[in-house]
Amino acid sequence: MNRLIKTFSILTFLLVAALYAQAQSVNITPERKRAIDSLALEKVRDLSKYISIIGDKATSMTESQRVIERTMELFMEGAQMGVSSLNRKGVRYYPVQKYLERLRALNYQRVNIEWYNIQYISDLVQQPDGRFVGVITIYQRFEGVMEDGMRYVDVTKKDITVYVERKQQQIGGRLIGFWDVLLGDIKVTETKRG
Amino acid sequence: MITRFALICLIGLIFAGSNSLYAQKIAVGDITDLYAATKQLSQFIKRFNNEEDRQGVAYDPKSKLYREPEQRKQYLKLLFDEQSIAIPQSLRTSFIADVTRNEHPVFLDFFAGEWFAEVKVAVSYNGKEEEAVLFMELEKAGQGYKWVIDRVYFRPYAPYIRHTTKNPNNFLHPQSHELGFMNLNRVFESPATAEDYTSKDYHPPEHLDIFMYDLRRGVIKFITVNDTRFHFFQIKGWYFEVANFNRPGLNSGWLINNLVQLPPEQKNVMLNYIYRENR
Numbered sequence: 001m002n003r004l005i006k007t008f009s010i011l012t013f014l015l016v017a018a019l020y021a022q023a024q025s026v027n028i029t030p031e032r033k034r035a036i037d038s039l040a041l042e043k044v045r046d047l048s049k050y051i052s053i054i055g056d057k058a059t060s061m062t063e064s065q066r067v068i069e070r071t072m073e074l075f076m077e078g079a080q081m082g083v084s085s086l087n088r089k090g091v092r093y094y095p096v097q098k099y100l101e102r103l104r105a106l107n108y109q110r111v112n113i114e115w116y117n118i119q120y121i122s123d124l125v126q127q128p129d130g131r132f133v134g135v136i137t138i139y140q141r142f143e144g145v146m147e148d149g150m151r152y153v154d155v156t157k158k159d160i161t162v163y164v165e166r167k168q169q170q171i172g173g174r175l176i177g178f179w180d181v182l183l184g185d186i187k188v189t190e191t192k193r194g
Numbered sequence: 195m196i197t198r199f200a201l202i203c204l205i206g207l208i209f210a211g212s213n214s215l216y217a218q219k220i221a222v223g224d225i226t227d228l229y230a231a232t233k234q235l236s237q238f239i240k241r242f243n244n245e246e247d248r249q250g251v252a253y254d255p256k257s258k259l260y261r262e263p264e265q266r267k268q269y270l271k272l273l274f275d276e277q278s279i280a281i282p283q284s285l286r287t288s289f290i291a292d293v294t295r296n297e298h299p300v301f302l303d304f305f306a307g308e309w310f311a312e313v314k315v316a317v318s319y320n321g322k323e324e325e326a327v328l329f330m331e332l333e334k335a336g337q338g339y340k341w342v343i344d345r346v347y348f349r350p351y352a353p354y355i356r357h358t359t360k361n362p363n364n365f366l367h368p369q370s371h372e373l374g375f376m377n378l379n380r381v382f383e384s385p386a387t388a389e390d391y392t393s394k395d396y397h398p399p400e401h402l403d404i405f406m407y408d409l410r411r412g413v414i415k416f417i418t419v420n421d422t423r424f425h426f427f428q429i430k431g432w433y434f435e436v437a438n439f440n441r442p443g444l445n446s447g448w449l450i451n452n453l454v455q456l457p458p459e460q461k462n463v464m465l466n467y468i469y470r471e472n473r
Contacts, residue, residue, distance in 0.1 A: 030254055086440060090316060090418035118228050120250045122236035123304075128336030137233040157440075159234070189440060 037121045037136075040162040040181045043074050044136055047160075047183065048113055050074075055103045055111035055144065068100045075183045076163055082187040091187065108144035108152075115140060116155075124164060132164040133184070157189040232273065232447035235424060236304070238436060241269045243301045261301065263294050270294070275439060275451040285453055293429060300429050305332070308428040310344065312468065316417040319408070323417065324350060326405065329469065346402040347470040355398050356389050357471075364390035425468055432456055433464050 050071040054064050081099040082091040094102065116139040124132040137159050144152040161184030168177050229248070232238050240246045244266035245253055253260040270290045274281060293300045302309075311330040316323055329345040364387055370377050381391045389398065408414045423437040435452035439445070456464055 030252065089420045092418070116225055116228055118225070118233075118250070120233045120237055122234055123252075125304075126338030128338050128340050130337040132338075135234060135236070137237075139228045157233070 033124060036124065036132075036164055036179070036181060037134075040121070040134070040136060040164075040183075041119060043162075043181055043183055044119075044138065044160055047071060047074055048115065048140065051100075051103065052111050052113045054100055055106060055108055057109050057147075064104050068097065068104070071100060072097060079161075079184050079186070082185065083190070084187065085190040087190075096186075106144065109147045110145040112143040112145075113140060114143075124162075130166065132179075134162045134164070136160045136162055154190055159187040159189070161185045227442060227444060227446070230272070230444040230446070232449060235436065235448050238273065238448040239302045239304060241273060244269055261299070263296070263299065266299075267294055272445075273450055274453075275437070275449040276445040277439075278451045280451070281453045285455070288455075289429075289432060289434075289453055292432070302426070302428055305339070306428060307332070309424060309426040311341070312423050312425060313419060314421040315419050318415040318417055319348075319350060320413055324348070325420065326414075327470070343402065345400065345469060346405045348401050348405055351401050351404055352470075355401070355404075357398060360390045360392075361387060366391060427456075427461060427464075430458070433461075 050067050053059050053067045054071070059067070075096050079096050081094045081096055083094070083099075084091045118137075118139055120137040122135045122137075124134040127133050137157065139155060139157055141155050142153065146152070163182045163184050164179050165182060166177060167180045168175050170176075229250075232241060233250075237246070237250065240252065244259075244261050244263075245255075247253060247259070259265070267290060270293070271286075274286055310332075313328045313330055315326050315328060317326050318324075327347040328343050329347075330341045331344040332339050333342045364380075366375070366377055366380075381388050389396070405414065421437075423435055426434050426436065433452075433454045433456040434450050436448050437451045438448055439451075440447075454464070
């Protein structure tokens with residue numbers, strides 16, 4: 001167990017150091033960008049996994065509340081979910097927490113989320129405060145099975161804002177700067193019903 | 195018709211090799227659609243320049259494939275809205291030939307200016323829903339960039355903003371002060387000509403000025419964004435508009451839906467049209 005913790009600490013340190021090095025340079029090299037993209041995609045995958053758990057009726061209230069809290073840790077404060085549809089003009093906006101609570105309330109018997117293996121990741125562009133911002137686009141097939149066997153299926157395009165932010169962390173008594181990835185506003189475009 | 199069929203076959207060929215393991219679970223047609231879609235404006239620019247592979251992975255700028263002209267020509271053909279009748283085939287061909295010419299190929303640059311966004315937003319104005327058109331530009335700021343509101347067009351204001359020449363017959367005579375400016379009633383009784391009585395240095399406010407004022411007064415409240423499109427003037431001698439098409443099939447996402455050959459001296463005419471300044 002101790003060995004595992006040690007290995008994990010070393011890996012975390014290497015990642016932190018690598019991201020810290022990136023902080024020194026305004027231009028993100030393609031290699032650095034790939035490392036950041038992969039970290040951001042990890043968070044997006046976590047989000048997808050959590051959404052499946054929250055939407056599933058088999059998940060207890062306590063568990064879904066815990067998962068909602070975990071999900072919120074992936075996001076910047078104040079992030080919103082924008083929902084648009086082929087059938088109407090405009091975007092509806094929900095705070096992420098409210099969106100997740102609405103998802104829980106839908107009360108499907110079973111939720112199945114499949115990913116089309118298509119992620120489109122924009123360049124990371126620096127904003128005035130020094131943070132970098134990018135957008136990851138994915139397609140997701142959502143299938144919700146109701147108690148009476150009725151299925152709701154849609155394929156949605158999700159445009160997910162990703163912030164790469166400089167943070168500080170104490171490691172071995174030293175304050176180390178590193179860049180963390182957090183999710184921001186998400187726009188969900190309803191593509192089609194399956 | 196033949197051209198369209200050829201185009202669809204071409205897209206199919208380009209993206210057929212892109213299927214992942216997931217493709218075995220879902221219809222191949224679906225995944226092809228999603229690969230074919232130009233998913234972000236960033237991707238539109240990268241495809242326009244041929245800076246990424248078929249899976250959307252960016253080429254290393256040192257790679258031979260980066261901005262390779264033959265593949266670029268194929269991508270450029272896919273970036274037009276196939277349902278738009280506004281762009282004749284001959285114009286597209288001429289545009290593609292112009293931007294890919296061997297000696298001086300032309301590329302789009304996200305940071306180079308000469309392009310902007312037009313965003314239609316629904317707002318509540320005096321309790322009634324209205325559409326405002328916001329023109330957004332990228333501006334350098336601090337350590338990076340930000341989108342800023344450069345102009346606004348708001349139809350309710352249009353009848354009240356005069357950009358015409360002042361009528362020289364309307365003035366307050368130079369002895370008005372001796373009458374305690376009692377003749378000011380002429381100004382206030384005919385608001386439509388009130389600007390005739392202002393200083394030569396006075397310029398009517400822009401819609402943006404009044405919009406910001408009304409926003410602060412609480413008369414305007416944001417409802418939602420209805421539509422976003424982009425206007426590009428970066429390619430010398432051309433103007434094109436890029437809009438989003440959320441539809442099934444291989445021709446979807448961010449696509450060129452308007453293309454005009456534009457001599458530099460006519461640029462302002464086009465800008466005035468986009469800004470609705472002639473209406």
